[in-house]
Amino acid sequence: MKQLRQIKSTVKSRGGIITSVSALVILLFVSAVPFAIKHGALFWLTSKGMEARIDNVDVNLFAGTLVVEGVHLRAQSGEASSLERFGVNLAMTDLVRKRLRIQSLHIDGLDLMVRQDTSLMAGGFPISTGEPHAEPPARDDKESKTPWHVGVDTFTARNTSVNLSLPKLDLVIALEDASLTGLSTWKPEQVSRLEITGALNKSPLLVSLDLVPFGPETSVQGGVQLTDFALSPFSGLAAPRVAALEGELTVDTRFTITQAPEAGTTLSQTGTLSLSHVGGHLTDPAVTLRDAGITWLGDVWVALDKDGTLTDLRTLGSLSNGKLDIAYPEGGIRLRHEGIVWDGELSFDPSRKDGLAARGNLSVRQALASDSETDVKIASLAHFFAYDIKAKGLADIRVPHISLKKLAALPPLSEIGSVDITGMALEELSHLRAETFIIDDVVTTLVRDPSGRLTFFNTLNSLTAFHWGDSAPAPSEAEVPNTPPPAPRPIVTAKINTFRISGSPFLHLTDRSVRPVFEKGVTLKRLEIQNIDTADPDKDLPLSLVAELDTYETLSVTGTVRPLAHDVSAHLEARVANINLSSLSPYSSQALGYLIKRGSFTADSTLDIDAGILDVRNQLTLRNLKLVPDDEDTAHQTMKNLSMPLDYALSILEDGNGTISLSIPVHGDIHNPDISLNSIIQVAMTKAITTASVSYLSFLLQPYGALLMVAEKAGEMVTEIHLDSVGYALGATEPNPEGLEYLKVVAGLMKKKEFLNLTVCANAVAEDLVTPEAPHGETPENADAPEAPEPPARERYLDLAQQRGRAIRHILAKEGIAPGRIHVCRPDFTVSAQKQPEAELTL
Structure with missing residues (x-):
């Protein structure tokens, strides 16, 4: 027994020693692990050329915890990285179930540089993507059929900064507080939560997302807020297409993304996306954008099939371009506005031909087009509003009401208070x-400068010369590409039930080319045309016009017109009443040499145009007209044209009450006639009594200016119409070929106007009578014959001139002109200063 007890005692003693030794070994191992990790890491970092310092490493293998504190690294390139604290806690008991479950993962005070040059570097360490490893051979054992799972109960990151430097992009991601909870692959339908508070390039960033990344239907749902994120770091990515990119992005939105293997992907978004102060220079074409902004506030829903093809798109909300300033120097234009807003809904179904549909309102505020260099205003618009737009594809677009306010073109040339369009519809574009x-x-404001040119033409010409002074050379035939002709565009037709225009004053004219300066205003009470239809150009359109030139100076027109017909047709009744002629004195003095002391003008007209043939009946009345001489030279020239003083010519036409009444019919073809009737009428107009009123009324009151010009041909009874001269070859009695052709034109005119008579005054020049010298060394025929006596030189001149005049009379007679209407004058004994034989024609 004693021996047995000794054996047991020995065994117990040895067991205690083994246990103690084992415990000591384990304790030493556990104590050595942090030391080994720390110094092993330092050794490895040093071997990679890093300057490294680690303040503390704490490992608890039984609890599954690892804590690293105070990590400071500096790479050979000078990049410094640091980590205040890293902690991880593994659930050790889950390893037996093949689950790598991280109960907590914490990062605090991380400062890391990630850079990509030739390779990707993180904190100075190269990160190799490496080659894909070959898959291990498949195993049929039971263990291989049970996959490993990974999960994170809680991940947090605080005071963390990651500097991302790519070849064309630099970003700084600062995480003040970030957390991820409830992420595990063995619970695929569990919702994980991601929360981020931080900044992106110093722009505040908030993220709150619910994630289901491992389920049969993956989803992301939550919200993102990013405030005033600068776009300038993306300049490298935008180059070379865009230079000097600037602007800010603001996001405040909630969204949901779901993806199913068979159903595809859906995305819904609600909130605000905004770009502000956007600017840059587009290089091709050269366009400069300044201080632009665009904001979306609303909902978007998008559906994609499993192949990523769009199947449905819907939006509801407001898309606004708050400000725009864009310059296009090549086109010489700069566009600005202070707001474009679309407020409504839009849908798109790619499976349908008319799958695009929209409904909403569109508005524009303070739009301006100006010259890109001089900033001269070209056109402006204060407000545009299209109410309740309804579009079904491009086949059917309807707008109940369109309103435009305060339009201007080349201010102050033309300004429009408002334009209202109702019941508009556009079908098939x-x-x-x-x-x-x-x-x-x-x-409308028109100003003529002292040279007589309208000032807005000067503005247009200066702009055109500035931008397009040197036109590009036309390409040669070899340079022109052999491109097929463009497809024909569809013919656009328009139908407007009622078109109406008014203005007070409608027109204000200032003419600084005369003295005193002339100013006049016209008030358009109403101009109305009904039933306009470009598809039916031959339909009569009712027209009415009422205007005032002054309190008592009126113009009224009623009737029908066909302005769209191939040959213009019209039937109009018009009245111009009580036009005060004294205000036109600057023009009458300039044209006639007389001032209009007093007088008024009234006209009642019936105008018919049938397929371009004009038939006008005018009843014209001049009352109490009194002229006084003003410019002696011009008045003398007027008297020469009339063959008598102008005031005497008027006295012939006046009745006892000082009234001149003329009934003047006008007939003709408004198209270019075969006979140059227009040029002859223009000659007659220069001799008309009221040239000044023609300058004014023909400008303002077309077609009445043309009617008046014809009507006041009454003075023609005492005037002459000088035509172009007919030329001859030296010594010839028949006109030259050009003269023969011209005489046919004159004959045609005289056939149409049978009341016209023609006077022919021919001449002869000294060269007509010079005999050509014989060539040197030759003897003229009949040199020895006796010379006939020569008549006096005066008679030879007159005889040749008379022959030339009679030849013209004979030619015109053969053309059907009665000889009694052709008068051949006896020429004076003169020699042409131009030394050209000719015949003067006077009607």
């Missing part, structure tokens, strides 16, 4: 309809 098209408060 080719058929436009509108119930009413009303333009109100039109003001």
Whole structure:
């Protein structure tokens, strides 16, 4: 027994020793692990050329915890990285179930540089993507059929900064507080939560997301807020297409993304996306964008099939371009506005031909087009609003009401108070309809400078010369590409039930080319045309016009027109009443040499145009007209044209009450006639009594200016119309070929105007009578014959001139002109200063 007890005692003693030794070994191992990890890491970092310091490493293998504190690294390139604290806690008991479960992972005070040059570097360490490893051979054992799972109960990161430097992009991601909870692959339908508070390039960033990344239907749902994120770091990515990119991005939105293997992907978004102060220079074409902004506030829903093809798109909300300033120097234009807003809904179904649909309102505020260099205003618009737009594809677009306010073109040339269009519809982008098209408060300002040129033409010419002074050379035939002709564009037709325009004053004219300066205003009470239809150009359109030139000076027109027909047709009744002629004295003095002391003008006209043939009946009345001489030279020239003083010519036409009444019919073809009737009428107009009023009324009151010019041809009874001269070859009695052709034109005119008579005054020049010398060494025929006696030179001149005049009379008689209408004058004994034989024609 004693021996047995000794054996047991010995065994117990040895067991205690083994246990103690084992415990000591384990204790030494556990104590050595942190030391080994720390110094092993330092040795490895040093071997990689890093300057490294680790303040503390704490490992608890039984609890599954690892804590590293105070890590400071500096690479040979000078990049410094640091980590204040790293802690991880593994659930050791889950390893037996093939689950790598991280109960907590904490990072605090990380400062890391990630850079990519020739390779990707993190904290100075190269990160190799490496080659893909070959998959290990498949195993049929039971263990291989049970996959490993990974999960994170809680991940947190605080005071962390990652500097990302790519070849064309630099980003700084600062995480003040970030957390991820509930992420595990063995619970695929569990919702994980991601929360981030930080900054992206110093722009505040908030992220709150619910994630289901491992389920049969993956999803992301939550919100993102990013405030005033600068776009300038993306300049490298935008180059070379865009230079000097600038602007800010603001995001405040919630969204949901779901993806199913068979159903595809859906995305829904609600909130705000905004770009502000966007600017840059587009290189091709050269366009400069300044201080632009665009904001989306609303909902978006997008569906993609499993192949990523769009199947549905819907939006509801407001898309606004708050400000725009864009310059296009090549085109010489700069565009600005202070707001474009689309407020409504839009949908797109790619499976349908008319799958695009929209409904909403569109508005524009303070739009301006100006010259890109001089900033001269070209056109402006205060407000545009299209109400309740309804679009079904491009085949059917309807807008109940369109309103435009305060339009201007080349201010102050033309300004429009408002434009209202109702009941507008556009079908197939080719058929436009509108119930009413009303333009109100039109003001047009025309100014003639002292040289007589309209000032807005000067502005246009200066802009054109500035931008397009040197036109590009035309390409040669070899340089022109052999491209197929473009497809024909669809013919656009328009139908407007009522078109109306008014303005007070509609037109204001200032003429500085005369003295005193002339100023006149015209008020357009109403111009209305009904039932406009470009598809039916031969339909009569009712027209009415009422205007005032002054309180008592009126113009009214009623009737029908066909302005769109191939040959313009019209039937109009018009009245111009009580036009005060004294205000036109600057023009009458300039044209006639007389001032209009007093007088008024009234006209009642019936105008018919049938397929371009004009038939006008005018009843014209001049009352109490009194002229006084002003410019002696011009008045003398007027008297020469009229063959008597102008005031005497008017006295012939006046009745006992000082009234001149003329009934003047006008007939003719408004197209270019075979006979140059227009040029002859223009000659007659220069001798008309009221040239000044023609300058004014023909400018303002077309077609009445043309009617008046014809009507006041009454003075023609005492004037002459000088035509172009007919030329001859030296010594010839028959006109030259050009003269023969011209005489046919004159004959045609005289056939149409049988009341016209023609006077022919021919001449002869000294060269007509010079005998050409014989060539040197030759003897003229009949040189020995006796010379006939020559008549006196005066008689030879007159005889040749008379033969030329009679030849013209004979030619015109053969053309059907009665000889009694052709008078051949006896020329004076003169020699042409130009030494050209010719015949002067006077009607």
